[in-house]
């Protein structure tokens with residue numbers, strides 16, 4: 001099922017929660033909606049599921065007006081963060097529920113339902129647990145049941161709203177890999193909501209990064225990581241230095257740091273913020289240099305250096321792999337030569353969501 005979402009807006013009272021969502025999802029794709037809490041992910045999912053209406057906009061599935069269909073005939077599988085299993089029903093009956101409530105005319109025969117439940121118990125790898133009650137399962141097992149229940153109706157579209165959000169890190173990781181494999185096997189169009197960057201990156205074919213009711217960027221995990229479209233996206237991905245820089249004739253200069261290897265950028269002369277990741281900077285001992293190591297901390301495989309540049313009271317963060325750090329043998333207080341190998345500059349006041357119709361102008365993002 002290919003989905004086309006056009007111009008969806010939604011307000012609750014005076015608060016605009018969705019501010020014009022346009023998105024195309026290809027048949028069989030696994031899309032992650034990634035965004036901070038409150039960015040509108042659940043609201044969008046509820047609209048797709050038929051649990052809520054948008055104020056404006058359209059959704060079509062394979063060209064069909066999706067919003068005109070009643071919820072029951074949409075055939076959407078939905079899994080929420082908080083397991084909504086029926087506590088008084090055994091696992092088997094929970095999974096069969098969606099089929100058992102179908103009108104008699106379309107409901108499969110009982111034997112067929114039983115066979116389908118067996119098949120699903122196998123598929124989600126809880127074969128032996130069919131006769132248990134939800135209270136007798138772990139959190140991860142309950143979410144497998146919830147997924148089996150969502151799959152029972154052969155959904156055209158699978159909507160998963162932070163399905164692993166309440167589970168601990170190890171179980172989340174296992175379930176995420178498992179879901180990815182399951183998706184490869186079933187090939188169902190799936191929209192997965194999460195606020196966890198790692199989860200979205202590991203799981204999805206494409207990521208839709210949302211911020212305050214807008215789509216900030218759509219792309220593969222690599223595209224988003226390597227070419228963040230805006231300061232918002234760069235900041236959301238986290239751990240990025242924003243360094244005051246000066247552009248002259250397309251060349252970027254930072255006081256106290258070497259920037260010779262940065263490519264030229266097509267922005268006008270003047271002050272800019274240079275976004276640089278801690279891994280994009282090299283340090284070398286240089287007694288004459290004006291930059292200083294303020295502190296060093298270790299996180300196991302990498303060492304993190306807080307470095308002060310002249311003319312700036314804000315320290316920048318530099319990360320070196322442990323091996324590199326050992327060889328360079330830098331200490332707190334040392335003067336260092338700072339080489340910025342890579343970075344990106346965003347032209348001011350160009351917000352991609354403000355130009356829905358035309359492609360982004362070339363100067364909106366100058367990736368270096």
Ligand SMILES: Nc1ncnc2c1ncn2[C@@H]1O[C@H](COP(=O)(O)OP(=O)(O)O)[C@@H](O)[C@H]1O
Pocket residue numbers: 012017035036037038039040041042043044
């Ligand atoms: N039924 C509702 N009534 C009023 N405000 C709501 C309702 N549902 C969501 N909101 C508000 O809309 C915003 C987006 O919510 P939501 O879609 O749940 O975001 P997310 O899933 O990304 O955390 C939040 O500020 C939330 O408080």
Ligand SMILES: [Mg+2]
Pocket residue numbers: 041042043
């Ligand atoms: Mg939510």
